[in-house]
Amino acid sequence: MKLHTYFRSSAAYRVRIALNLKGLAPDQAFVHLRRGEQARPPFAALNPEHLVPALEVDGPDGHHVLTQSLAIIEYLDETHPAPPLLPADPLGRARVRALALAVACDIHPLNNLRVLGRLKAMGHSQEEVDDWYRHWIAVGLTALEAQLAGDPRTGRFCHGDAPGLADVLLVPQMANARRLACPLDGYPTLLRIDEACRSLPAFAAAAPDRQPDAEA
Amino acid sequence: MKLHTYFRSSAAYRVRIALNLKGLAPDQAFVHLRRGEQARPPFAALNPEHLVPALEVDGPDGHHVLTQSLAIIEYLDETHPAPPLLPADPLGRARVRALALAVACDIHPLNNLRVLGRLKAMGHSQEEVDDWYRHWIAVGLTALEAQLAGDPRTGRFCHGDAPGLADVLLVPQMANARRLACPLDGYPTLLRIDEACRSLPAFAAAAPDRQPDAEA
Numbered sequence: 001m002k003l004h005t006y007f008r009s010s011a012a013y014r015v016r017i018a019l020n021l022k023g024l025a026p027d028q029a030f031v032h033l034r035r036g037e038q039a040r041p042p043f044a045a046l047n048p049e050h051l052v053p054a055l056e057v058d059g060p061d062g063h064h065v066l067t068q069s070l071a072i073i074e075y076l077d078e079t080h081p082a083p084p085l086l087p088a089d090p091l092g093r094a095r096v097r098a099l100a101l102a103v104a105c106d107i108h109p110l111n112n113l114r115v116l117g118r119l120k121a122m123g124h125s126q127e128e129v130d131d132w133y134r135h136w137i138a139v140g141l142t143a144l145e146a147q148l149a150g151d152p153r154t155g156r157f158c159h160g161d162a163p164g165l166a167d168v169l170l171v172p173q174m175a176n177a178r179r180l181a182c183p184l185d186g187y188p189t190l191l192r193i194d195e196a197c198r199s200l201p202a203f204a205a206a207a208p209d210r211q212p213d214a215e216a
Numbered sequence: 217m218k219l220h221t222y223f224r225s226s227a228a229y230r231v232r233i234a235l236n237l238k239g240l241a242p243d244q245a246f247v248h249l250r251r252g253e254q255a256r257p258p259f260a261a262l263n264p265e266h267l268v269p270a271l272e273v274d275g276p277d278g279h280h281v282l283t284q285s286l287a288i289i290e291y292l293d294e295t296h297p298a299p300p301l302l303p304a305d306p307l308g309r310a311r312v313r314a315l316a317l318a319v320a321c322d323i324h325p326l327n328n329l330r331v332l333g334r335l336k337a338m339g340h341s342q343e344e345v346d347d348w349y350r351h352w353i354a355v356g357l358t359a360l361e362a363q364l365a366g367d368p369r370t371g372r373f374c375h376g377d378a379p380g381l382a383d384v385l386l387v388p389q390m391a392n393a394r395r396l397a398c399p400l401d402g403y404p405t406l407l408r409i410d411e412a413c414r415s416l417p418a419f420a421a422a423a424p425d426r427q428p429d430a431e432a
């Protein structure tokens with residue numbers, strides 16, 4: 001296996017956490033997003049979406065490039081079932097996937113590099129772009145806090161007392177929120193779970209500043 | 217089961233297709249997004265994200281509200297396995313989920329109603345907002361076309377010769393593209409698969425203009 005990653009990509013961060021939770025340590029290739037390496041060979045040919053992460057794997061029918069962080073993590077969970085990242089019951093699985101998708105679909109895509117770049121190209125100042133970023137974080141985290149605080153299935157982590165897929169998505173999103181200095185006082189449940197996660201080595205070792213390609 | 221839906225929501229459209237493919241016909245409740253009903257009681261209390269679709273289900277431990285279209289569809293696939301919406305092999309499942317997530321994460325969230333409304337509030341004209349919409353459709357569909365055209369696992373549908381999760385996501389996105397008059401000539405594989413899907417009753421009956429709450 002080879003993971004194509006960038007230290008600051010929160011989608012790559014998710015996959016790094018999942019790999020660590022599974023005890024897997026694939027080779028790594030670094031794709032410098034701010035220098036545009038995702039849109040040039042060799043990476044552009046690997047993933048026509050020009051997004052990290054991508055995971056190269058060898059399967060029974062040859063070599064494959066897996067894309068999309070959630071699809072990669074579900075693949076890792078299916079092929080390396082212990083420890084599980086999803087609960088066993090369909091209703092629990094639906095809940096955890098919905099929490100993960102609330103981050104993956106409704107917060108993160110609005111704030112990734114290409115979207116912020118587009119806003120700048122449309123004439124917006126850095127301040128307006130940061131305001132956009134913080135707006136979608138606030139909308140998304142407010143909903144997530146309500147969903148987690150109001151459900152007895154929330155435990156030490158998003159779903160019970162073991163970390164899983166929803167936690168894997170939450171932690172990189174909270175890191176982005178802190179990086180943009182978003183006010184977080186309104187999300188006590190998210191803060192508590194984020195802290196519980198980051199105390200685990202699998203989460204801590206996946207953090208952007210711990211990666212070989214990290215920059216100040 | 218009760219589905220909370222809006223005829224023009226492409227996330228609700230996905231779930232309608234999946235329900236039809238499974239032969240399920242839950243009760244429906246209509247949430248008028250353009251009138252803001254998603255942010256007011258009773259719906260706002262059901263889903264703190266204020267997004268459709270939501271699916272109310274009765275489980276072994278009581279009543280639950282499922283959110284996020286992809287989580288709902290995976291739940292339906294797990295609880296009603298025939299016909300399957302995902303292939304049996306983990307690599308195939310990863311491919312189909314990645315195609316679905318490319319739509320769900322990297323095209324649709326940039327073009328939903330609340331995002332377009334935010335751009336207008338930031339001073340952009342309808343023409344600029346439409347341009348934003350078409351830009352992200354073009355970026356996303358170009359990548360999807362490359363991924364589908366370049367893979368021998370693509371068949372009559374996105375993955376082989378039976379419709380599945382990726383097709384369920386593709387068709388509503390193509391409908392949005394047509395509604396905004398996006399040029400589609402560059403996507404022959406997507407056009408072919410979209411047409412094959414729409415010839416099936418499960419897809420046809422889920423179309424926005426066939427819904428009880430449809431408006432001109």
